[in-house]
Amino acid sequence: MSRPPRPFAVGLVQMRCSDDPEANLRHATEGLREAAAKGAQIACLPELFRTQYFCQVEDASRFDLAEPIPGPTTEALASVARETSMVVVGSIFERRAAGVYHNTAVVLDADGSLVGRYRKMHIPDDPLYFEKYYFTPGDLGFQAFETRHARIGTLVCWDQWYPEAARLTALRGAEVLFYPTAIGWHPSEKDQYGEAQASAWETIQRSHAIANGVYVAAVNRIGHEGPSTGGLEFWGGSFLADPFGRVLVRAARDTEEVLVATCDPKLQEETRRNWPFLRDRRIDAYAPITQRFLDDR
Secondary structure (H helix, E strand, O other): OOOOOOOEEEEEEEEEOOOOHHHHHHHHHHHHHHHHHOOOOEEEOOOOOOOOOHHHOOOHHHHHHOEOOOOHHHHHHHHHHHHHOOEEEEEEEEEEEOOEEEEEEEEEOOOOOEEEEEEOOOOOEEOOEEHHHHOOOOOOOOOEEEOOOOEEEEOOHHHHHOHHHHHHHHHOOOOEEEEEOOOEEOHHHHHHHHHHHHHHHHHHHHHHHHHHOOEEEEEOEEEEEOOOOOOEEEEOOOEEEOOOOOEEEEOOOOOOEEEEEEEOHHHHHHHHHHOOOOOOOOHHHOHHHHOOOOOOO
16 A cells, blocks of 8 residues: 555435436536535545436447547546545446446546546346346456545455455455445335345445455435326435444435544454454365356256
8 A cells, every 4th residue: 555544534425316318417426525524535426326226127229328438427526536536436337338337436536537446247137137238247357446535446346245356356455345326126125124124235235344354335315206196205314334333424315415423444454353353264165166166066
């Protein structure tokens, strides 16, 4: 690590997304500026914040929403980063080439430079989450990026359910894992399963914080998107957990909020000294983890 470890403030921008991409981009940059005004040195936006969640249907015309990196969205985010001296994590529908599209998180450093990108590795295919139709699985691996204020890891939404993704990103030296997210309820299921689903979502990510001794930030959107009789109701609940899994800040389920909290690398050091999970890993015994299933067939 080239810079001395010191506390840094993290901003979470929980927002509602309209059907107007330009309005969403303006709204997102307003949220970033609000985070900076509250003292954030690193801020993260929700997954695919520039549009409503288009993966609810399979429609080839929606590939027109994709853009290159660098491109208009990264330029807008870079401008805010330079203006505020704040690191920005943004989520973009990346057009890599004709027929090759990714769900990509970009990291803009405090001077506006593009530090790197992470392409979503785990791609879901569930009712109203038809992401395999749109996104090529990531091919850049699990990474951490050195920025002016901290070394950060970026993963995206469905990645948050996989302990392997969190572990490998933490092993790259990340002090905080960011999860830009778009997750919600099927309205018809909310009464029966809603509380358990949202609880599981938070619990798995807090467990990543504990198992790896890192801060974890999950940034979701809010609001109903899609047909009034169906669609998805995004459940908000953005939060930041410390290296022992304690929630430092948590947003409401149905309100746009900009939250800011401080992360202290000294707490990470203290936690890992007393709960040395990385020390006690049996790396000599984990080779079978690369197999699909251990059924001797």
